[in-house]
Amino acid sequence: MTDTAPGGQTRDVERAERRMRLLASAAVTLQSLGDILTPLADRFADRGHELYLVGGSVRDAVLGRLGNDLDFTTDARPEVIAQILAGWGDAVWDTGIEFGTVSATKDDATVEITTFRSDLYDQQSRNPVVTFGDTLEDDLIRRDFRINAMAVKLLPGGQQQFCDPLDGMHDLLVGVIDTPAAPESSFNDDPLRMLRGVRFVSQLGFRLADRVVVATREMAGQIDRITAERIRVELDKMICGEHPLEAIDLLVDTGLADRVMPEVPGMKLTIDEHHQHKDVYQHSLTVLKQAIDLETGDPDPVLRWAALLHDIGKPATRRHEAGGGVSFHHHEVVGAKLVRKRMRALKYPKAVVDDVSQLVFLHLRFHGYGDGMWTDSAVRRYVTDAGPLLERLHKLVRADCTTRNKRRARRLQETYDSLEERIAVLNAAEDLDRVRPDLDGNAIMELLGLPPGPVVGEAWKYLKELRLDVGPMSREDAEAALQAWWRAREGGA
Incomplete structure (x- = not known):
């Protein structure tokens, strides 16, 4: 492809030089895997078959x-692949053999080898009628995007x-995601490809080709053909990419978000009460960006989803107040319920939803x-309610400060510094990570002469609340408090 814009010849030369550098670098990378690739290629050649590293690899x-x-x-056909891999890897399995795939592990690598495919789609689901092909070109042209072909x-x-053969290197060099054939045809075959395109925007920092954006807008409703589980996988990969904000914008702009997570574009309807952002949606993207900046290791999908979705309860709780103000009372309660409903619909694991x-x-x-007026009891409850989520909660609260008023932002951060310091002091004295009643169930039953049952649970809950209010107690004080509670309970019965 020739660039005919002013300076195009220079760009062509620069692009050609970059192409050569990238190919040389890739060759070095693959040569470093020679202990895996070379013996594998030799095995296929000895059986008279070709072997290609392909796609995302x-x-x-x-x-x-x-x-x-x-x-x-x-x-090679699947049965032959299995024969060739026998004795080569540490383990071989053929659970995907009906789709032409045999897998194996070798040292630290996992390989999937698939027979050339030339599939046909029914345009009703995303499940192809598996048809084996005979040429590499036919296999590549059926793939989702040229950068993967x-x-x-x-x-x-x-x-x-x-x-x-499809010039995927050109797309890679210019940072564009385009389909091998017409995007409408590709998305009719497999609508999940629309969501995969958005995911690649997040992971690679590329942009969708204009024709792909247009086709996605026109065909967004086709994503309803895809199972919730497959959608969830793509959304998680999107949120954990290096450029999730751009991808979320694209998800909303194309209408895909209206189908898979409508609460996100729904935030565009609500102006935040401080008028610091165009709308709650933009505020939420800023919170997501700032939460990502606070990550210290691998991407944290729980933190990232919480940052993006923390205000989804605002549209439903928006109220116009006297004087022209806007309030969103209890939006955190409504938002938590909406998160549960949406994430359950997307088949997220219960632990992630919780x-x-x-x-x-x-x-x-x-x-x-x-200004630091919480009692020690309130601090204990904050830590206990957060439980193992406390560090994430620290990051989310700090990320939620998006005010442009530098003095106010500094005051909020200093106030949270103060809270964290108080938590540290109490934790050193009381081990807040394991706040438990000072008597366990057996001690409660022995002291009150109770059999196992719901009353023991009531007593345990009373002691837990007492522990949060006053801190650690001696056994004698805990027993005295429990007996006083029991007398009051029995007297009021």
């Missing part, structure tokens, strides 16, 4: 981000040959701290 090798999961394609032919003795909704529920609690 080639894309990531070119971009310098290749991991340990390697994808291959071959003209490059291959490297692995020759005997460690030689390599780059194969790019954690994200609890963070949303707790994200406003800090604002009752004021």
